[in-house]
Amino acid sequence: MSDLIFDEELPKDPFDLFSSWYSSRRRVGGRRGAGAVxxxxxxxxxxxVHCVRVVPLPDGFAFFLHHRSSIGLALAIDPAVSLAFDWSEQSRVVVVEGRCDRVSAVEADAYYGRLPKREQLAVWAGGMEREGVARDEIAHSVAQFADRFAGQLIPRPTYWGGYxxxxxxxxxxQASGDGVLDILRYRNAGYDKTWDVRRESA
Known part of the structure; x- marks a missing residue:
């Protein structure tokens, strides 16, 4: 069970608290990136509703996918999103509300360049998806792209990027041992990167 956070310990910036919780989560789970809904x-x-791998940033979050996917098409119409991080094994949940902007090509290239080669090839094959296509056909596409880019760096396809x-x-x-749910809600005050914070219970 996680320790309670007392008022005098509350960070003024929610990203400081998220960073602390995320570091604790990584020590337990050891994942690259954070899985979220x-x-x-x-x-x-x-x-x-989608499951995505999220990259925590100092002042936000990012995720990467095909712009032509169902998520990409939905965001092109309405950029409003919610993210939920379920860390039940630590009795913690984080819910984020906001809107999405595309990251720059430079940022997308940098993230793509850090992916394992097999994931880079899957990005190319995924961009060729059609409704009803068989898994074997996608696997065949991966093999074709592996031959195409053999012996060279695999470039990022323009139809794949980040948000x-x-x-x-x-x-x-955060749940406590006495069954009380401790809730810390941060709202952007709308100026100078300041946040209003309120403690609630349930």
Whole structure:
């Protein structure tokens, strides 16, 4: 069970608290990036739910995918998003609200260049997806791109890139041993990168 956070220990910046919780999570899980649930609307009358790998940034979050995917198409219509990080094994949940902007080509190139070769090839093959295509056909595409880029650096396809979440609200939820849910809600005050924070319980 995680320790409670007392008022005098509350960081003024929610990203400081997220960094602390994320570091603790990595010591337990050891993942590259953070798995999260992403919710988009995309002009529909119901939310679309996706699982994505998120890269924490000093002042936001980023994720990378095909611009022609269902997520990319939804964000092109409505950039509003929610992210949820479920760290139940530590009795913690973080929920983020905000909107998305595309990252620069330079930032996308830098992230893509750090991916393992097999994932870079999968990015190329994924961009060729069509409805109803068989897994074997995708695997064949990966092999074709492996031959095409043999002995050279694999460039990033232009239809794949990143999105940065501009955060308007972050909510940290932590269960205690007495069954009380401690909630810390940070809202962007709208100026000079300051945040209003409120403690709640449930």
């Amino acid at each position: 992403l919710v988009t609307m995309g002009g529909r009358d119901r939310p679309l 940065r979440v501009i955060v308007s609200e972050m909510c940290f939820r």
